[in-house]
Amino acid sequence: MFRFDVYIPRDLRDALEALRIYGEEMLPIGGGTDLLVLYRQGLVKFKTLLDLWPLRSNLSYVKLEGGLVRLGALTTVEELESSELLKDKRFAGLKDACRTFATTFIRSLATVGGNVGVAHPLSDIAITLLTYDASVRLRSLDGERVIPLKNFYLDKRKTVKKPEELITEVFFSEPPNNASSVFAKLDRRVGHGMGYVAVGVYAELDNRLVKEVRIAFDSIGRPFPERALRTEDSLRGKELSEDNINRAIYEVLPKEMSRINDYRASAEYRIYLSQVLLKRALLEVGRRIGGE
Amino acid sequence: MSKVGVSHASWDTYRDIEISFKVNGKEVKVKVKPYERLIDVLRNKLGLVSVKGGCGRGECGACVVIMNGKLIPTCLTLAVRADGSEVLTLEGIAPEGKLHAIQKALLDTYAMQCGFCFPGVIMTSKYLLDKNPNPSEDEIKEVLDGNLCRCGSYLRFVKAVKLASKYINEGKIFFDESEVMR
Numbered sequence: 001m002f003r004f005d006v007y008i009p010r011d012l013r014d015a016l017e018a019l020r021i022y023g024e025e026m027l028p029i030g031g032g033t034d035l036l037v038l039y040r041q042g043l044v045k046f047k048t049l050l051d052l053w054p055l056r057s058n059l060s061y062v063k064l065e066g067g068l069v070r071l072g073a074l075t076t077v078e079e080l081e082s083s084e085l086l087k088d089k090r091f092a093g094l095k096d097a098c099r100t101f102a103t104t105f106i107r108s109l110a111t112v113g114g115n116v117g118v119a120h121p122l123s124d125i126a127i128t129l130l131t132y133d134a135s136v137r138l139r140s141l142d143g144e145r146v147i148p149l150k151n152f153y154l155d156k157r158k159t160v161k162k163p164e165e166l167i168t169e170v171f172f173s174e175p176p177n178n179a180s181s182v183f184a185k186l187d188r189r190v191g192h193g194m195g196y197v198a199v200g201v202y203a204e205l206d207n208r209l210v211k212e213v214r215i216a217f218d219s220i221g222r223p224f225p226e227r228a229l230r231t232e233d234s235l236r237g238k239e240l241s242e243d244n245i246n247r248a249i250y251e252v253l254p255k256e257m258s259r260i261n262d263y264r265a266s267a268e269y270r271i272y273l274s275q276v277l278l279k280r281a282l283l284e285v286g287r288r289i290g291g292e
Numbered sequence: 293m294s295k296v297g298v299s300h301a302s303w304d305t306y307r308d309i310e311i312s313f314k315v316n317g318k319e320v321k322v323k324v325k326p327y328e329r330l331i332d333v334l335r336n337k338l339g340l341v342s343v344k345g346g347c348g349r350g351e352c353g354a355c356v357v358i359m360n361g362k363l364i365p366t367c368l369t370l371a372v373r374a375d376g377s378e379v380l381t382l383e384g385i386a387p388e389g390k391l392h393a394i395q396k397a398l399l400d401t402y403a404m405q406c407g408f409c410f411p412g413v414i415m416t417s418k419y420l421l422d423k424n425p426n427p428s429e430d431e432i433k434e435v436l437d438g439n440l441c442r443c444g445s446y447l448r449f450v451k452a453v454k455l456a457s458k459y460i461n462e463g464k465i466f467f468d469e470s471e472v473m474r
């Protein structure tokens with residue numbers, strides 16, 4: 001059943017050379033918490049894995065420098081959660097996403113780069129990073145590309161990343177002091193982690209006025225995390241009041257969101273959950289910025 | 293770059309990779325296949341059968357061990373990643389003839405039913421107690437929430453970890469087997 005070769009690179013350059021030589025027969029493996037599960041289910045094929053773990057000495061970091069927050073692709077969810085940076089209330093949503101992420105033993109393997117790389121709706125870190133308007137840094141032997149995360153996904157399990165490219169980093173601008181964020185999801189079983197609905201909210205408030213707001217869901221129609229741009233627009237410049245929130249979630253959100261029916265929940269129920277979660281998240285982000 | 297690919301015609305043509313690591317305090321050298329998972333190597337090549345295969349996909353916690361101080365699922369870890377590491381399994385948490393406080397506490401609270409989940413529960417509890425000898429009830433539940441127990445001993449696990457925490461704080465980390473198994 002498990003039959004493949006593995007290449008253990010010496011460094012990033014060696015890894016990129018391997019990808020170039022092996023082409024689509026080789027897949028990079030971060031924590032493997034998605035890839036090995038898919039492989040076991042027969043949903044992904046490769047002949048050789050490129051083990052990214054040796055690159056952790058250079059690609060596992062959480063930094064704030066020069067006005068940029070930079071997360072190394074091989075930073076584990078556990079490392080992100082326990083980083084100094086996440087003690088700051090401006091990153092509270094990332095803290096939520098880490099704390100509710102799977103279980104202790106998955107968090108010790110799952111990586112930030114892998115969470116972005118899976119291109120699956122239920123990617124908690126990626127949903128939260130979308131609310132920070134993060135960008136993905138890609139490296140190949142040809143050099144570097146930077147792609148805004150919001151343009152990174154093409155379809156379920158499809159991204160603009162080429163097979164010979166590696167994700168090396170995700171980064172975003174340092175938020176101002178009047179900013180904070182929330183991540184929330186609903187599921188049947190805590191610790192399993194794959195929710196029915198997940199939302200991330202980032203906001204900057206001036207007194208109660210919404211200076212900036214960014215809202216991302218696990219899906220608003222297409223099968224990957226995306227921002228709810230019209231709902232954001234309806235809140236920008238307004239007071240973060242219960243009335244305005246209700247208008248956004250009841251009148252605007254359903255117009256831009258379509259949801260799937262499956263064995264876990266109906267589309268109607270998913271939209272309802274999205275509304276409830278978004279309302280909670282918006283109220284919470286207001287409380288967090290207010291220092292409550 | 294050295295080219296590592298070999299013929300993929302049949303599985304036994306895959307090369308052996310020699311890895312060396314420390315298991316339960318002992319240095320071992322073992323040949324592994326590139327596709328082998330750590331659980332395969334620990335169980336089949338090193339005889340450490342406390343490591344249980346449950347779901348094989350990171351969902352049940354039966355296969356967890358402590359590697360370099362981190363709790364990891366061995367069903368989702370390539371064996372080659374153990375190279376140069378330090379691994380602790382249930383077999384290594386107490387000296388020969390002794391039981392660790394968490395084992396004693398699980399017996400004291402009559403938590404065991406079939407016991408299949410126990411190695412995972414014990415390693416998870418040990419991981420928690422190593423980091424925090426005085427965990428709150430919420431912290432215990434949070435860390436143990438990945439360990440499935442089909443027999444439903446969850447509430448007793450919480451009791452047991454609290455009791456183990458008490459033992460450890462009293463300086464009682466190891467117990468004689470004879471003291472426990474009357």
Ligand SMILES: Cc1cc2nc3c(=O)[nH]c(=O)nc-3n(C[C@H](O)[C@H](O)[C@H](O)COP(=O)(O)OP(=O)(O)OC[C@H]3O[C@@H](n4cnc5c(N)ncnc54)[C@H](O)[C@@H]3O)c2cc1C
Pocket residue numbers: 027028029030031032033034035036037052073074100101102103106109110111112113114115116117118122123124125165166167168191192193194349350351
């Ligand atoms: C029990 C369980 C619970 C889970 N719960 C959650 C949860 O609560 N929330 C959540 O969001 N997810 C969850 N997941 C999914 C998974 O853990 C995450 O998506 C995780 O972040 C994937 O990271 P990884 O490093 O393990 O990725 P991998 O499995 O190693 O890789 C995933 C994909 O990304 C590619 N890739 C990885 N790293 C790179 C890189 N640096 N450059 C280029 N490509 C790369 C791989 O080739 C692969 O296609 C869960 C999984 C399991 C098994």
Ligand code: FES
Pocket residue numbers: 344345346347348349350351352353354355356365366367368
């Ligand atoms: S067998 Fe590894 S988590 Fe279930």
Ligand code: FES
Pocket residue numbers: 403404405406407408409410440441442443444445
């Ligand atoms: S005691 Fe039987 S599975 Fe836990």
